[in-house]
Amino acid sequence: MLKQTEGSKAVAEAIALCRPEVICAYPISPQTHIVEALGEMVKSGELPKCEFINVESEFAAMSVAIGSSAAGARSYTATASQGLLFMVEAVYNASGLGLPIVMTVANRAIGAPINIWNDHSDSLSQRDSGWMQLFAETNQEAVDLHIQAFKLAEELSMPIMVCMDGFILTHAFERVDIPSQEQVDAYLPPFDPRQMLDPAEPISIGAMVGPEAFMEVKYLAHAKQLQALELIPQLAAEFKQTFGRDSGGLVRTYRADDAETMIVAMGSVLGTIKDVVDEMREQGHKVGVLGIISYRPFPLQQVREALVNCKRFLVLEKSLAVGMGGIVATDVRMAVRGTGLKGYTAIAGLGGRPIPKTSLHKLFLEAEQESLEPVTFVDLDWDAVNKQLERERQNRHSGPIAENMLHDKGMSTAAKFG
Amino acid sequence: MANKPFAITLKPGTSLNNLTGSWRTARPVYLDRLPPCNNACPAGEDIQGWLFHAESGDYEQAWRALVENNPLPAVMGRVCYHPCESACNRGQLDSSVGINSVERFLGDEAIRRGWKFAAAAAASGKKVLVVGAGPSGLSAAYHLARMGHKVEIQEAGPLAGGMMRFGIPKYRLPREVLDAEVQRILDLGVTLKLNCKVAHIEQSMQDGGFDAAFLAVGAHIGKRAMIPAGDAAHIVDAVSVLRSMEGEDKPMLGRKVVVYGGGNTAVDVARTVKRMGAEPIIVYRRTRDKAPAHDFEIEEALQEGVMIKWLSTIKQAGDSSITIEKMALDDKGFPQPTGEFETLEADSVVLALGQDVDLSLLDGLPGLEIKNGTVQVAPNMMTGHAGIFAGGDMVPSERTVTVAVGHGKKAARNIDAWLRGTAYQPAPKHELAEAGNLNTWYYSDADKTVRPMLDIIRRQTSFDEVQGGLDETTALFEARRCLSCGNCFECDNCYGVCPDNAVIKLGPGKRFEFKYDYCKGCGLCVAECPCGAIKMVPEDI
Amino acid sequence: MGFQTVKFYQTGTFTVGNRLLAPDERSVQAGEMRSNSISSGHRACQGCGEALGARYAIDAAMAESNGQLIAANATGCLEVFSTPYPESSWQVPWIHSLFGNAPAVATGIAAALKVKGKHDVRVVAQGGDGGTTDIGFGCLSGMFERNDDVLYICYDNEAYMNTGVQRSSATPPAARTATTMPVGNEPGNVFGQGKNLPEIAMAHGIPYVATATVADLRDLEYKVRKAMKIRGARYIQIFVPCPLGWGTASDATILMARLAKETGTFPVFEAEYGEVTGVLKIRNKLPVEEYLKPQKRFAHLFGKHAHPEMIARLQAIADRNIRKYGLLQDQES
The missing domain is CATH 3.40.50.970 (Thiamin diphosphate (ThDP)-binding fold, Pyr/PP domains)
Incomplete structure (x- = not known):
């Protein structure tokens, strides 16, 4: 119903x-x-x-x-x-x-x-x-x-x-x-x-x-x-x-048949990704999507089959292995080991950070151009981060990071009233 | 289990594959220890054994267990000085079990219900002469008869019972009780010849065709003391007084009666005299705590109005008075004269200084050894003359009914063996169950039942029995106070307290077994055994 | 209270069995058909109080439930010694999940039984004092508060024995454990700490709370059977001396439990809906020294560098228990 x-x-x-x-x-x-x-x-x-x-x-x-x-x-x-x-x-x-x-x-x-x-x-x-x-x-x-x-x-x-x-x-x-x-x-x-x-x-x-x-x-x-x-x-x-419905399974691809650049992701962000891919396809970019439904068990073979014909892939994930990079990406790379495919990782949407289409658009183009760093933090406020890093370089006791960042972003109470 | 998760899910009870008995350095073993009551009983009764049946209210079975060793429980329950109770481990907990009162209850119950002894064993064809129908003779006759021997008792006196009749006053042992228990022995087929004094034992044996003889003539001759006395002085001995109480002619002692001595006989005489309306005074040379009489007897005598002069000796007896000298105890506890004199009114003096044995029937019998007026016997109760055994007061020992009964049993067993050409081998004694072997926590608090006592006026004026018996409830209560020292009473504690389920319960009457495959040797069963029927022994490793 | 007052070992009895009692009055443990819920071959230490207490309790629960019983077990000695692969000692359906969740697992089992209409199958959860008073406390309190149909049994040996005798919130003051060493001015566990879980359980207003010891089998069985007759959350704390952790002889386990009760150190009582309804009276009151002295965990209170002041404080605690619960024969409880 x-x-x-x-x-x-x-x-x-x-x-x-x-x-x-x-x-x-x-x-x-x-x-x-x-x-x-x-x-x-x-x-x-x-x-x-x-x-x-x-x-x-x-x-x-x-x-x-x-x-x-x-x-x-x-x-x-x-x-x-x-x-x-x-x-x-x-x-x-x-x-x-x-x-x-x-x-x-x-x-x-x-x-x-x-x-x-x-x-x-x-x-x-x-x-x-x-x-x-x-x-x-x-x-x-x-x-x-x-x-x-x-x-x-x-x-x-x-x-x-x-x-x-x-x-x-x-x-x-x-x-x-x-x-x-x-x-x-x-x-x-x-x-x-x-x-x-x-x-x-x-x-x-x-x-x-x-x-x-x-x-x-x-x-x-x-x-x-x-x-x-x-x-x-x-x-x-x-x-x-x-x-009477397709639902579930291990992985699901979207416009992947002739894709040269594959975007790999899990969950609801796949909807946004598909919208962006649709737009890019209209612009002639050979972009496709691989959605992973079963993260555990991880379908190594199915992921490999879905990617093996592309030239590069980008794993966009809402998770971060601190000190390492992507979590899902690591598994995806494992799936395509030996293929020589270029793989990129994008960390996005942590803690509910919006993942706007414009950002994805830009990200996917850079992937297509292979101009991405191996790990990219989508929409990261580098100014705030760099300021804090600089502060810490100068002073070990630089105070709570989160509070400092809010201050830098002009969002803390102290900044408002201070 | 094949489709259950591997290793994580297990079959029930599979730990039985793990034999934890290998951990053990010491193992518990069940044992029977000798209960102190049994150990102390001169009659060799298995007291704990018969109490066990009494505990469940099976009095007939209890009585039957009792009479395996002693055919006179109703008598014993009245006159025994119950060394069992003195030895009873319960005495260290609250007060000793009233074994004697339960014994009396069982004896009385047997008389009341007319219980008979089990039939004798098949006839052996042997004849045994028992000389004397006192406790020792009756006991021997009973056991010999049950072993299948033909027994004849020849008694010099007019009635059976010996000192039980002629030495113990009625108020302690009603005669109908004695008669009933004697009759029950005779009912086994024992022949009793009264007024039949054996003058020469060998002759009597020969005449009757006896294969063996048991002599138990007792000690009836009152000891005399050298008391300077006037012609008119009326001096008699205690045994005669007590004996004459059984006849038609009661002794004529006057109003003031001095009883000389500190033993039970002295007290018996004094209490008897009191009941006859006289005023007895006991004169004894030492103090109350040195007196050989049992303290409860002294106490009862005092309650009844018997006067006692402690630390006094009779120096001289006149026709209506005596002179006594005060004594003082020296460093070693012996009485020494003080030179202080006193005169007491005395219509008569009763000497209660002990008794001698009439050994005339042994005159000329070869091989005998007589020492201090008593017949010496070997450990098997046989005199130096083969086939002639002796016991009771005529052999060296404590002179009590209970000892005499014990002698009778022991002699019977040895006579039986001798007649069969073997030697009686008593079962080896178990180690003693001492208070330290028990875990008395498990026994609930229960004070001894006090037997009813006759009121004092009737005690002073009649020969009614002073001490009453227990009724069924109180007897049961008393029986259940038994701790079952040293012998498993199947309380299930070992079975229950084993953390390793290493005890098998074999079912009622069959006790328990250890599963040494699993017993780790923790010792909890030993520690928690109420009665000390388990001990740890080191493993040989 | 616990059992009828009787006068003799045969009928009154502190012993496990009694040949003179009517069959229905005999203890579960005396029966040849007892379930032996924990089979021989388990790996508990010699003289283990917990192994004993657990068999007493579970056998009684089995008897009361006609064998329709499921047990959930917290991590701890009992779990480890009873179920090391490939052997299990249990004769009842049994599950071990975690150290701190036995009450919740039991709640889940009870819920499953309820929804499946298996009303005759009953649930017990069990654990040591650490699993109960410390790490499992949250789940236990939740189970109490919801009044789930679970009997929780705590085998209290007053420390974390399985991990090598460390302090728990049930460890008594002054006791030596691996984390409360007998050093310094106030050697051993500190005074003024610890949880009284039976009282905390009572504060939940649950239908039944009781304490028992392995020294009073009939009382223990009575309480387990009574608890099994009740629906809802129930709690029984059973005092189970640990020879290894306490430094006592392996044959002194029951004696120690008895002394704990007889000194007032461990009050034995029962409560319904938060109110004490009965206490097991002290038979012969003893000073706490009698209880403390045989235990190596209290050895530092005696001898050359004795601490009489600490013994006095332990005595005061026992005296307070005696007053509070009315543990003496002539006291109102």
């Missing part, structure tokens, strides 16, 4: 259609609207046979989900940013125990400085946690990925994060096609847990494993994700059969 609705609300409805049995959540912007809506649905009876638990922290949220999933209940939670970091220990534990929990990450920057706006630092920080990570480009895709996610997670008995850009998607009102319960039921079978806490078969879950078997356990988790590389396209195909 087509609806003009908020992304969070749409996702909440999708989750409800998946018949979750235990939902637990701790509020953090910009995830709140999702769980608020679910809480209301449980309380009103609209979502029956479901326990909604208001926990005291994200750590507890993930822990409750661990318990409920281990006891055989389809379990869901949502978080973002600091919340994700606060539950990290349990995040690793959920995957280590092989519990098919589905979690929405409403992507948001990580402090300090505290910042509620979107980038991908949070879920990317969990790159190696053993969770699968799927990135939605639109709210429609967010809805669809959640439905696929339950099926994928339960098939493999591994947890999944469905990542959607905070505010940009979660709080955006768009037209979304919400599937019917019949459709979802046809696609998603009831949870048949691979292991379950049950007095009839009293297994011990969560043993201490020493050097004699630890590596094998870790390899098996890796093997699971390799299996997912085959399963994800399969589930997307099944999804198309049931719902």
